[in-house]
Amino acid sequence: MRAQLIHRLSYRYAAPVNLGEHRLCLRPRGQGFQRLISHQLEITPDPLHRHELVASSGDEICRVRFLGATDRLSFVARSLVETRQAPPLEDCFSGMEPSLPYPRGLLNRDLQGALEGWLPDGQHDPSAVELAQDALMGSNQQALPFLRQLVEMIQDRVKYTQRHIGPAWPAGRTLRERVGSCRDLAMLMIECCRCVGLPARFVSGYHLVDPAPEQYDLHAWAEVYLPGAGWRGFDPSGCGAIDDRYIVVASSSRPELTAAVTGSFSGPPNTASELHWSIEAEIDGDGLLLRGDQGKDSVSKQVQAA
Secondary structure (H helix, E strand, O other): OEEEEEEEEEEEEEEEEEEOOEEEOOOOOOOOOEEEEEEEEEEEOOOOEEEEEEOOOOOEEEEEEOOOEEEEEEEEEEEEEEEOOOOOHHHHHOOOOOEOOOOHHHOOHHHHHHOOOOOOOOOOOHHHHHHHHHHHOOOOOEHHHHHHHHHHHHHHHOEEOOOOOOOOOOHHHHHHHOEEOHHHHHHHHHHHHHHOOOOEEEEEEEEOOOOOOOOOOOEEEEEEEEOOOEEEEEEOOOOEEOOOOEEEEEEEOOHHHHOOEEEEEEOOOOOOEEEEEEEEEEEOOOOOOOOOOOOOOOOEEEEOOO
16 A cells, blocks of 8 residues: 555644654654655754654654744655555464463564563562463463454453544553543553563554545554564554555553653743644545644644553
8 A cells, every 4th residue: 555644733822832853753654664765854843953753663753953933833744655464364373373471582682572561660560460360261371362352351341442642551440430532541461471471562553444524633553572472453444454554653661652742841931832733644645634633732743642
């Protein structure tokens, strides 16, 4: 699939403000099963300093600093991306599918950060441990049946709903509330996978569903590292294993590091800010146009997957 994407974000402030440093995750991934053909990022006002860097996840992010006061800030990211379907997981294993729980000692040390639990001491949320154990039952302790069972159980126990404000909930709260956004369900699946020794990380990007929705938004899902197959995407708020209609923008073991825009401003007390965004996608020249917009007031800002 080839898609032309235009992601616009526009901030308006009630009074002139000074902008702090901003961290931008707006450049789609250009490796693996996804090829970035072109990318342009327009920023208004022009930043004093701008530099790109490669994050620990391997994704490219941009940091910008500004000089002077302004009452508006906007970003326009234009990207041409081509995706392809990953090989079937069964073909990758060739009868050697890893059994669970997977021993930590057999994994590359680079993956250790994607195994840590949500709690401050690195332990896993007890409710996620219980759900992971339930998903192991009947899966013969094999990775693929476990992942399919886990997705089904998450969808059975948690109702998906959009939520634009706030960080991803921990697994315990999502299970307790029995409702969650795509980022909440992604975090729940990540925590459960880590409980059984499968490294997992949070992904933010676009899901170009067909037919197109009335409003389009950032989406979140999980990537799970399967020995012998590598990082593979799973969407617990969708159909499980992802296809070529998913476009990755950023990934991290910490969901807050995948936000499209993270930054702050300083100005007169109680200065309000309003955010509007839109996302457009034209797929294979068919003219499929997806849009979404949302406004809110905020002192510090972070745009996340719904």
